[in-house]
Amino acid sequence: MALKDRLEEDRSSNDRTSKNIVGHWRQRLLEEINLDELARLTMAQRRARLEKVTGLLVTREGPVLAAGERANLIRRVVDEALGLGVLEPLLADPSVTEIMVNGPDTIFVERAGRVYRLDGGFASEEQLYQTIDRIVAQVNRRVDESSPMVDARLPTGERVNVIVPPLSLIGPILTIRRFPRVYSIEELVGMNSLDTATGMLLASFVRARLNMVISGGTGTGKTTMLNALSAFVPVTERIVTIEDSAELQLKQEHVIPLESRPANIEGKGAITIRDLVRNALRMRPDRIIVGEVRGGETLDMLQAMNTGHDGSLVTVHANSTEDTVHRLQTLASMSDVKLPFEAVRDQIHSAIDAIVQLSRGPDGSRRITEIAVAKTDRRDEFALQHVMRFKPEPIGPDRNVRGVFEAAALPRYLATRLFHAGEGVPPAFAPDGPRGTS
Numbered sequence: 001m002a003l004k005d006r007l008e009e010d011r012s013s014n015d016r017t018s019k020n021i022v023g024h025w026r027q028r029l030l031e032e033i034n035l036d037e038l039a040r041l042t043m044a045q046r047r048a049r050l051e052k053v054t055g056l057l058v059t060r061e062g063p064v065l066a067a068g069e070r071a072n073l074i075r076r077v078v079d080e081a082l083g084l085g086v087l088e089p090l091l092a093d094p095s096v097t098e099i100m101v102n103g104p105d106t107i108f109v110e111r112a113g114r115v116y117r118l119d120g121g122f123a124s125e126e127q128l129y130q131t132i133d134r135i136v137a138q139v140n141r142r143v144d145e146s147s148p149m150v151d152a153r154l155p156t157g158e159r160v161n162v163i164v165p166p167l168s169l170i171g172p173i174l175t176i177r178r179f180p181r182v183y184s185i186e187e188l189v190g191m192n193s194l195d196t197a198t199g200m201l202l203a204s205f206v207r208a209r210l211n212m213v214i215s216g217g218t219g220t221g222k223t224t225m226l227n228a229l230s231a232f233v234p235v236t237e238r239i240v241t242i243e244d245s246a247e248l249q250l251k252q253e254h255v256i257p258l259e260s261r262p263a264n265i266e267g268k269g270a271i272t273i274r275d276l277v278r279n280a281l282r283m284r285p286d287r288i289i290v291g292e293v294r295g296g297e298t299l300d301m302l303q304a305m306n307t308g309h310d311g312s313l314v315t316v317h318a319n320s321t322e323d324t325v326h327r328l329q330t331l332a333s334m335s336d337v338k339l340p341f342e343a344v345r346d347q348i349h350s351a352i353d354a355i356v357q358l359s360r361g362p363d364g365s366r367r368i369t370e371i372a373v374a375k376t377d378r379r380d381e382f383a384l385q386h387v388m389r390f391k392p393e394p395i396g397p398d399r400n401v402r403g404v405f406e407a408a409a410l411p412r413y414l415a416t417r418l419f420h421a422g423e424g425v426p427p428a429f430a431p432d433g434p435r436g437t438s
Contacts (some may be wrong), residue, residue, distance in 0.1 A: 103171035113364020208421035209311030216358030221366035243291030296335035305351035321372035361401035
């Protein structure tokens with residue numbers, strides 16, 4: 001047997017041994033504690049009690065361990081008994097943005113936009129199912145062959161998706177998307193997600209109550225950008241946010257967060273994004289922010305933008321600013337209100353002032369790659385005009401994406417609108433000023 005194969009076999013054997021040890025002490029812990037008494041304690045008190053009992057058991061019955069090994073064993077045993085097992089350290093790691101469990105033996109995580117495979121996994125498929133059951137039970141859901149797909153959310157905000165056999169051919173699949181951290185525009189500039197001039201322009205757009213669409217593919221940072229832009233909404237305004245899973249973290253005082261609800265076990269009681277958009281119009285909002293439109297609610301959102309709810313923000317999945325317009329047309333046509341294609345197009349032209357396109361580079365970086373606005377305020381001559389593009393340089397040996405943000409002049413009508421709203425136009429975007437790159 002080759003040395004590499006022997007090392008791999010030894011590592012697998014060590015992993016199995018480690019899992020067996022944790023499983024043994026978890027079983028001893030469950031035999032030792034009083035579950036009824038434990039149920040009356042807070043979560044922090046439960047963890048403290050279990051750590052104390054586990055420590056006594058290991059001291060009394062276990063081998064002599066170094067302080068670090070003993071602490072690690074106690075933590076893993078308590079995580080298995082109380083939390084989400086091997087996932088607990090990952091959920092406590094702020095650098096992990098996504099956790100992907102592909103069956104009991106395979107775990108991948110995303111850090112800084114790149115995906116890595118971890119050593120180790122769950123002790124068995126049964127243990128993975130137990131972890132999944134703990135998650136879905138918190139939202140009064142179940143997962144089994146009759147209901148093999150479930151969306152849920154952890155109490156700390158992480159979004160969870162579960163899919164199990166027979167739909168999955170490799171065992172239960174668990175995907176956890178971490179609650180996004182709130183970044184300011186200044187921080188995003190420091191991360192090269194946009195340049196300073198573009199940040200100033202977008203801030204002016206928000207304060208001047210332009211209707212904006214944040215578009216991009218999955219994982220491009222749409223929610224992060226939406227959070228950052230929402231900081232420029234005046235604190236005096238009433239904001240209604242609508243999401244599938246609440247991720248937005250607005251700092252203003254007058255914010256009404258709404259979250260859709262899936263159907264219950266009997267398939268009843270679902271509250272859709274569209275239901276919430278329609279209800280929001282009765283709540284006297286100054287602005288409506290929709291985490292993502294993906295169906296017939298698009299038409300309701302466009303109508304809201306056209307009937308006095310200026311300054312609304314929404315995200316959508318699209319690959320370019322031009323594709324965003326076509327995507328919105330398609331989604332709006334999914335409404336039960338059957339409108340001619342031309343009428344839907346006119347709704348979009350009247351509602352949308354600016355489209356911000358986000359992309360994710362091969363190095364995992366996320367940035368604004370395009371900003372487009374309506375070329376003229378005459379809607380019968382609607383066309384997009386790009387006012388910013390990211391121009392990438394050829395990728396070097398380090399595989400990092402570099403480039404420049406190229407600015408272009410704003411249309412005259414839009415610069416005038418910003419002026420009347422008391423907002424300035426950064427020199428790089430001024431209709432008669434110099435053009436800038438940074």
